Amino acid sequence: MENRIFNKEMECMSRRDMEALQLERLKSLVDYCEKNSEFYAKRLAKAGVTADKIKCLSDIEYIPYTTKDDLRDTYPFGMLSVPMEKIVRVHASSGTTGNPTVVAYTREDLENWSEQVARLAVAGGATAGTIVQICFGYGMFTGALGLHYGLEKIGAVVVPTSSGNTEKQLKFMRDFGTNAIVATPSYCMYLAEAARSMQDKYPMDMYKLKYGILGSEGSTPEMRTEIENHWGNGFFCTDNYGMSELNGPGMSGECMYRDGLHINEDHFLCEVIDSASGNVLEKGSTGELVVTNLTKRGLPMLRYRTKDITNINYEPCKCGRTSARMHKIIGRSDDMIKVRGVNVFPTQVESALIGMTEISPNYLIVLRRENYSDSMEVRVELIDGGLLDRYGELVALQKRIQDNIKNILGIAIKVTLVEPNSIERFTGKAKRVLDLRHENK
Amino acid sequence: MYIKQLSVFVENKDGRLAEITTIIANAGIDIRALSIADTTDFGILRLVVDKPYEAEKALKDAGLTVSLTDVIAVGIPDRPGGFAETISSVADKDVGVEYMYAFISRDHDRAYLIMRVADNEKAISALKSHGCDILDGDSVYKL
Numbered sequence: 001m002e003n004r005i006f007n008k009e010m011e012c013m014s015r016r017d018m019e020a021l022q023l024e025r026l027k028s029l030v031d032y033c034e035k036n037s038e039f040y041a042k043r044l045a046k047a048g049v050t051a052d053k054i055k056c057l058s059d060i061e062y063i064p065y066t067t068k069d070d071l072r073d074t075y076p077f078g079m080l081s082v083p084m085e086k087i088v089r090v091h092a093s094s095g096t097t098g099n100p101t102v103v104a105y106t107r108e109d110l111e112n113w114s115e116q117v118a119r120l121a122v123a124g125g126a127t128a129g130t131i132v133q134i135c136f137g138y139g140m141f142t143g144a145l146g147l148h149y150g151l152e153k154i155g156a157v158v159v160p161t162s163s164g165n166t167e168k169q170l171k172f173m174r175d176f177g178t179n180a181i182v183a184t185p186s187y188c189m190y191l192a193e194a195a196r197s198m199q200d201k202y203p204m205d206m207y208k209l210k211y212g213i214l215g216s217e218g219s220t221p222e223m224r225t226e227i228e229n230h231w232g233n234g235f236f237c238t239d240n241y242g243m244s245e246l247n248g249p250g251m252s253g254e255c256m257y258r259d260g261l262h263i264n265e266d267h268f269l270c271e272v273i274d275s276a277s278g279n280v281l282e283k284g285s286t287g288e289l290v291v292t293n294l295t296k297r298g299l300p301m302l303r304y305r306t307k308d309i310t311n312i313n314y315e316p317c318k319c320g321r322t323s324a325r326m327h328k329i330i331g332r333s334d335d336m337i338k339v340r341g342v343n344v345f346p347t348q349v350e351s352a353l354i355g356m357t358e359i360s361p362n363y364l365i366v367l368r369r370e371n372y373s374d375s376m377e378v379r380v381e382l383i384d385g386g387l388l389d390r391y392g393e394l395v396a397l398q399k400r401i402q403d404n405i406k407n408i409l410g411i412a413i414k415v416t417l418v419e420p421n422s423i424e425r426f427t428g429k430a431k432r433v434l435d436l437r438h439e440n441k
Numbered sequence: 442m443y444i445k446q447l448s449v450f451v452e453n454k455d456g457r458l459a460e461i462t463t464i465i466a467n468a469g470i471d472i473r474a475l476s477i478a479d480t481t482d483f484g485i486l487r488l489v490v491d492k493p494y495e496a497e498k499a500l501k502d503a504g505l506t507v508s509l510t511d512v513i514a515v516g517i518p519d520r521p522g523g524f525a526e527t528i529s530s531v532a533d534k535d536v537g538v539e540y541m542y543a544f545i546s547r548d549h550d551r552a553y554l555i556m557r558v559a560d561n562e563k564a565i566s567a568l569k570s571h572g573c574d575i576l577d578g579d580s581v582y583k584l
Binding site for chain 2 (some may be wrong): 386
């Protein structure tokens, strides 16, 4: 794929200049919040922070963290820093637990957001004229509209199919000659599986898909390879990252080298902290990502705790960008499950399974409490009929999966083989964990 | 020389066996012989049917994990020792049996064995020299 850069000035800036720009923007953000945000003004005053106190980037540590609870507590518009007439768009999270988190954008915020998305879309292979199908659900979720406007900004041909209706999605792909797809990794995989199941009628070479701009849920390099192999014909996918609290998708994205996600550092100042203590960790350490959105004004976000676990590499990339790169999300600090005292992320289980052709890429982790101890079961779908002849081969497969997972997690688990398509498929974020430890027997 | 046997992966869930056999029933397929090996979590259903390829397609279309394998069908005398003598002839040639199941025929003096062995050719020559009747596909499917 061709190596294109949307905004060379910002994406290839020297580290010194970038830090100077970030410091200047941070000071002005703090000053803005003191003057315009009732919420932040109180919080900053209590912590004794003023814009003058910020002399270097590490002085950001004086500023208290912002969390999702802050957004919930101030639902719906308590954190707005502009009068409502300056707001031109509102989005919200699903709010499955408690109040939804509402975010709001000024016109300038939307322009910045589109710029951020445009950069990662170009890094992921899109360009003017690329026909892109957006298979994220539209609506209150930021994913679809975020990518939508960013892709329009670069002159791509946007096809807003939204999520679901798989047969129609595939029909448009074939008939329109769609070149790129925006989707969650699991939905992209699901579409590929569906396309393959209709191969007799519609051969795979009827699809012109070249790029997958995937996001909204984590994926491992193994899963990426699996998706690419499923589509075939040189399909290439990149991962991108963002969240509604920080505009939406657009904070970072992979380039053709896929060695970390390039952060739009002129807009986002990132730190990595220890989740438990809240202490900032040294550069390069793995921990919870904390992000300050330097340019957002409708609903500013100071030191937002993302709960995503990653680390950041500040070395320039082979692609020519000098922007820092964050590692693919390793897990969620709150998806992290503790099993017999060991930290487990579902993505680790995924990496142990992917590449195995005997099973489908879907899996479910089931946790139970048995005899006062945790037990972990991983359910996988057997798809290879060739193993049925000898019972021993099924047992050997179970054992192999058990060993792979034990090598990664260091704990013994149970593997259960289940029938194909018996694990629920999700068009949005996949639910991989069923925790029955607190259920009455 | 060999007959086609279906192996179907079945989760241990109430009613699952009924659902799966209903799929082949609806495809108009008649079961000749059946065996199920199970563990706590899953079982492998083995079937000999009148139309193995149609049955395989019906089960695959229903999303099940299925395979079709060659097994040996042997006709043996239905009397005390009939089975023991037959299986001894195979064991004497050091041929391991992966699994097997038996059923009696409508003729009162005859029974059938379905065998999956480690070495088909060796097993067949042992069975033949023992005087067993090796059945071909059609004769089993039409039983």
